[in-house]
Amino acid sequence: MANQRHTSRHYEKELQELKEGLLYLGGLTERAIENALQALLGRDSELARKVIADDNAIDQLDSENEERCIRILALRQPAARDLRFIATAIKINGHLERIGDMAVNIAEKVLLLNEEPQLKPYIDIPRMGEIVQRMIRQSMDALVNENVELADQVRKDDEIVDELTEQVFRELLTFMIENPRTIKVALLIMQISKNLERIADHAEGIADMVIYMVTGKSVRHDSSTEPKGRMA
Numbered sequence: 001m002a003n004q005r006h007t008s009r010h011y012e013k014e015l016q017e018l019k020e021g022l023l024y025l026g027g028l029t030e031r032a033i034e035n036a037l038q039a040l041l042g043r044d045s046e047l048a049r050k051v052i053a054d055d056n057a058i059d060q061l062d063s064e065n066e067e068r069c070i071r072i073l074a075l076r077q078p079a080a081r082d083l084r085f086i087a088t089a090i091k092i093n094g095h096l097e098r099i100g101d102m103a104v105n106i107a108e109k110v111l112l113l114n115e116e117p118q119l120k121p122y123i124d125i126p127r128m129g130e131i132v133q134r135m136i137r138q139s140m141d142a143l144v145n146e147n148v149e150l151a152d153q154v155r156k157d158d159e160i161v162d163e164l165t166e167q168v169f170r171e172l173l174t175f176m177i178e179n180p181r182t183i184k185v186a187l188l189i190m191q192i193s194k195n196l197e198r199i200a201d202h203a204e205g206i207a208d209m210v211i212y213m214v215t216g217k218s219v220r221h222d223s224s225t226e227p228k229g230r231m232a
Helices: 002-042 047-076 082-111 124-145 148-178 180-215
Strands: none
Touching: 002 047, 002 082, 002 124, 047 082, 047 148, 082 124, 124 148, 124 180, 148 180
Protein backbone atom coordinates (compact mmCIF):
# COMPACT_ATOMS: atom_id res chain seq x y z
CA MET A 1 0.00 0.00 0.00
CA ALA A 2 2.85 2.40 0.87
CA ASN A 3 4.45 1.72 -2.50
CA GLN A 4 1.15 2.51 -4.26
CA ARG A 5 0.91 5.85 -2.46
CA HIS A 6 4.53 6.60 -3.37
CA THR A 7 3.84 5.81 -7.03
CA SER A 8 0.66 7.86 -6.96
CA ARG A 9 2.50 10.90 -5.59
CA HIS A 10 5.07 10.68 -8.37
CA TYR A 11 2.32 10.31 -10.95
CA GLU A 12 0.45 13.35 -9.65
CA LYS A 13 3.70 15.31 -9.66
CA GLU A 14 4.29 14.39 -13.31
CA LEU A 15 0.79 15.56 -14.26
CA GLN A 16 1.28 18.80 -12.33
CA GLU A 17 4.64 19.45 -14.00
CA LEU A 18 3.00 18.94 -17.39
CA LYS A 19 0.25 21.43 -16.53
CA GLU A 20 2.82 23.95 -15.31
CA GLY A 21 4.82 23.47 -18.50
CA LEU A 22 1.75 24.25 -20.59
CA LEU A 23 0.98 27.36 -18.55
CA TYR A 24 4.57 28.59 -18.87
CA LEU A 25 4.46 28.01 -22.61
CA GLY A 26 1.19 29.93 -22.78
CA GLY A 27 2.84 32.83 -20.96
CA LEU A 28 5.79 32.82 -23.36
CA THR A 29 3.56 32.92 -26.43
CA GLU A 30 1.38 35.69 -25.01
CA ARG A 31 4.49 37.76 -24.29
CA ALA A 32 5.80 37.07 -27.81
CA ILE A 33 2.60 38.49 -29.30
CA GLU A 34 2.72 41.51 -27.01
CA ASN A 35 6.34 42.24 -27.96
CA ALA A 36 5.65 41.75 -31.66
CA LEU A 37 2.80 44.24 -31.54
CA GLN A 38 4.84 46.72 -29.50
CA ALA A 39 7.56 46.41 -32.13
CA LEU A 40 4.96 47.18 -34.81
CA LEU A 41 3.44 50.18 -33.08
CA GLY A 42 6.81 51.58 -31.98
CA ARG A 43 8.61 50.70 -35.22
CA ASP A 44 11.13 48.94 -32.98
CA SER A 45 13.27 46.61 -35.09
CA GLU A 46 15.40 45.55 -32.11
CA LEU A 47 12.33 44.30 -30.26
CA ALA A 48 11.14 42.51 -33.39
CA ARG A 49 14.47 40.69 -33.61
CA LYS A 50 14.13 39.75 -29.93
CA VAL A 51 10.77 38.09 -30.65
CA ILE A 52 12.41 36.05 -33.39
CA ALA A 53 15.33 35.03 -31.17
CA ASP A 54 13.09 34.18 -28.20
CA ASP A 55 11.20 31.64 -30.28
CA ASN A 56 14.00 29.17 -29.50
CA ALA A 57 12.79 29.04 -25.89
CA ILE A 58 9.24 28.34 -27.06
CA ASP A 59 10.42 25.54 -29.32
CA GLN A 60 12.51 24.03 -26.53
CA LEU A 61 9.62 24.04 -24.07
CA ASP A 62 7.33 22.60 -26.72
CA SER A 63 9.70 19.65 -27.08
CA GLU A 64 9.97 19.18 -23.31
CA ASN A 65 6.20 19.17 -22.87
CA GLU A 66 5.78 16.70 -25.70
CA GLU A 67 8.37 14.38 -24.12
CA ARG A 68 6.51 14.59 -20.79
CA CYS A 69 3.29 13.51 -22.49
CA ILE A 70 4.94 10.58 -24.24
CA ARG A 71 6.69 9.47 -21.05
CA ILE A 72 3.47 9.53 -19.03
CA LEU A 73 1.60 7.63 -21.72
CA ALA A 74 4.32 5.00 -21.93
CA LEU A 75 5.03 4.51 -18.23
CA ARG A 76 1.72 5.28 -16.52
CA GLN A 77 -0.81 4.08 -19.10
CA PRO A 78 -3.40 6.65 -17.95
CA ALA A 79 -7.11 5.94 -18.33
CA ALA A 80 -10.37 7.89 -18.39
CA ARG A 81 -9.98 11.50 -17.21
CA ASP A 82 -6.16 11.43 -17.06
CA LEU A 83 -6.01 10.06 -20.59
CA ARG A 84 -8.23 12.89 -21.81
CA PHE A 85 -5.94 15.38 -20.06
CA ILE A 86 -2.84 13.96 -21.77
CA ALA A 87 -4.58 14.00 -25.16
CA THR A 88 -5.63 17.60 -24.47
CA ALA A 89 -2.11 18.55 -23.38
CA ILE A 90 -0.58 17.23 -26.61
CA LYS A 91 -3.02 19.25 -28.72
CA ILE A 92 -2.69 22.42 -26.63
CA ASN A 93 1.09 22.18 -26.72
CA GLY A 94 0.97 22.09 -30.51
CA HIS A 95 -1.39 25.07 -30.68
CA LEU A 96 0.89 27.13 -28.42
CA GLU A 97 4.00 26.31 -30.44
CA ARG A 98 2.26 27.44 -33.61
CA ILE A 99 1.12 30.63 -31.90
CA GLY A 100 4.79 31.31 -31.22
CA ASP A 101 5.49 30.83 -34.91
CA MET A 102 2.77 33.36 -35.76
CA ALA A 103 4.39 35.90 -33.42
CA VAL A 104 7.67 35.37 -35.26
CA ASN A 105 5.89 35.89 -38.59
CA ILE A 106 4.53 39.20 -37.31
CA ALA A 107 7.98 40.28 -36.12
CA GLU A 108 9.46 39.46 -39.53
CA LYS A 109 6.81 41.62 -41.23
CA VAL A 110 7.59 44.42 -38.77
CA LEU A 111 11.23 44.41 -39.87
CA LEU A 112 10.10 44.89 -43.47
CA LEU A 113 7.55 47.56 -42.58
CA ASN A 114 10.16 49.55 -40.68
CA GLU A 115 12.03 50.02 -43.96
CA GLU A 116 8.98 51.77 -45.46
CA PRO A 117 7.00 54.93 -44.61
CA GLN A 118 4.07 54.23 -42.30
CA LEU A 119 0.83 53.94 -44.25
CA LYS A 120 -1.62 54.99 -41.53
CA PRO A 121 -2.12 54.91 -37.76
CA TYR A 122 -2.91 51.43 -36.49
CA ILE A 123 -6.39 51.08 -34.97
CA ASP A 124 -7.84 47.63 -35.62
CA ILE A 125 -4.53 45.73 -35.44
CA PRO A 126 -3.87 46.70 -31.78
CA ARG A 127 -7.46 45.80 -30.92
CA MET A 128 -7.01 42.40 -32.56
CA GLY A 129 -3.80 41.95 -30.61
CA GLU A 130 -5.50 42.69 -27.29
CA ILE A 131 -8.28 40.22 -28.07
CA VAL A 132 -5.99 37.35 -29.10
CA GLN A 133 -3.81 37.83 -26.03
CA ARG A 134 -6.92 37.70 -23.88
CA MET A 135 -8.08 34.58 -25.71
CA ILE A 136 -4.80 32.80 -24.96
CA ARG A 137 -4.89 33.87 -21.32
CA GLN A 138 -8.52 32.84 -20.86
CA SER A 139 -8.10 29.54 -22.66
CA MET A 140 -5.25 28.63 -20.31
CA ASP A 141 -7.29 29.78 -17.30
CA ALA A 142 -10.10 27.55 -18.57
CA LEU A 143 -7.64 24.65 -18.63
CA VAL A 144 -6.49 25.21 -15.07
CA ASN A 145 -9.99 25.70 -13.68
CA GLU A 146 -11.75 23.23 -16.01
CA ASN A 147 -14.12 26.07 -16.84
CA VAL A 148 -16.25 25.30 -19.88
CA GLU A 149 -18.04 28.67 -19.84
CA LEU A 150 -14.73 30.51 -20.07
CA ALA A 151 -13.60 28.24 -22.90
CA ASP A 152 -16.85 28.97 -24.71
CA GLN A 153 -16.22 32.72 -24.35
CA VAL A 154 -12.89 32.25 -26.10
CA ARG A 155 -14.70 30.56 -28.98
CA LYS A 156 -17.07 33.54 -29.24
CA ASP A 157 -14.19 36.03 -29.25
CA ASP A 158 -12.82 34.32 -32.36
CA GLU A 159 -15.80 35.70 -34.27
CA ILE A 160 -14.84 39.24 -33.29
CA VAL A 161 -11.31 38.72 -34.59
CA ASP A 162 -12.68 37.35 -37.86
CA GLU A 163 -14.81 40.47 -38.29
CA LEU A 164 -11.85 42.76 -37.61
CA THR A 165 -9.74 40.83 -40.12
CA GLU A 166 -12.34 41.48 -42.80
CA GLN A 167 -12.48 45.14 -41.81
CA VAL A 168 -8.70 45.52 -42.09
CA PHE A 169 -8.74 43.77 -45.47
CA ARG A 170 -11.42 46.08 -46.88
CA GLU A 171 -9.67 49.21 -45.64
CA LEU A 172 -6.28 48.20 -47.02
CA LEU A 173 -7.81 47.15 -50.31
CA THR A 174 -9.16 50.68 -50.67
CA PHE A 175 -5.68 52.11 -50.10
CA MET A 176 -4.20 49.84 -52.77
CA ILE A 177 -6.87 50.71 -55.33
CA GLU A 178 -6.53 54.43 -54.75
CA ASN A 179 -2.73 54.41 -54.69
CA PRO A 180 -0.80 51.42 -56.12
CA ARG A 181 2.37 52.66 -54.41
CA THR A 182 0.87 51.53 -51.09
CA ILE A 183 0.52 47.91 -52.20
CA LYS A 184 3.74 46.61 -50.63
CA VAL A 185 3.06 48.09 -47.20
CA ALA A 186 -0.65 47.25 -47.32
CA LEU A 187 0.09 43.60 -48.11
CA LEU A 188 2.50 43.36 -45.17
CA ILE A 189 -0.16 44.76 -42.82
CA MET A 190 -2.69 42.32 -44.27
CA GLN A 191 -0.32 39.47 -43.48
CA ILE A 192 0.03 40.68 -39.89
CA SER A 193 -3.76 40.79 -39.61
CA LYS A 194 -3.99 37.28 -41.02
CA ASN A 195 -1.43 36.02 -38.52
CA LEU A 196 -3.48 37.49 -35.67
CA GLU A 197 -6.55 35.76 -37.06
CA ARG A 198 -4.66 32.46 -37.11
CA ILE A 199 -3.52 33.02 -33.52
CA ALA A 200 -7.17 33.47 -32.57
CA ASP A 201 -7.98 30.20 -34.36
CA HIS A 202 -5.31 28.40 -32.32
CA ALA A 203 -6.63 29.94 -29.09
CA GLU A 204 -10.08 28.71 -30.06
CA GLY A 205 -8.53 25.30 -30.69
CA ILE A 206 -7.17 25.30 -27.13
CA ALA A 207 -10.63 26.17 -25.82
CA ASP A 208 -12.13 23.34 -27.86
CA MET A 209 -9.69 20.89 -26.29
CA VAL A 210 -10.52 22.14 -22.79
CA ILE A 211 -14.19 21.48 -23.47
CA TYR A 212 -13.28 18.00 -24.67
CA MET A 213 -11.18 17.37 -21.57
CA VAL A 214 -13.97 18.42 -19.20
CA THR A 215 -17.03 17.02 -20.99
CA GLY A 216 -15.62 14.30 -23.24
CA LYS A 217 -17.40 15.93 -26.18
CA SER A 218 -15.74 17.32 -29.31
CA VAL A 219 -16.99 20.75 -30.43
CA ARG A 220 -14.29 21.53 -32.99
CA HIS A 221 -16.64 21.24 -35.95
CA ASP A 222 -19.79 22.55 -34.29
CA SER A 223 -19.82 26.35 -34.13
CA SER A 224 -23.34 26.36 -32.72
CA THR A 225 -22.41 24.38 -29.61
CA GLU A 226 -22.53 26.44 -26.42
CA PRO A 227 -21.67 24.12 -23.53
CA LYS A 228 -22.33 25.32 -20.03
CA GLY A 229 -20.99 24.62 -16.57
CA ARG A 230 -17.98 22.72 -15.31
CA MET A 231 -17.05 19.26 -14.26
CA ALA A 232 -17.81 18.60 -10.62
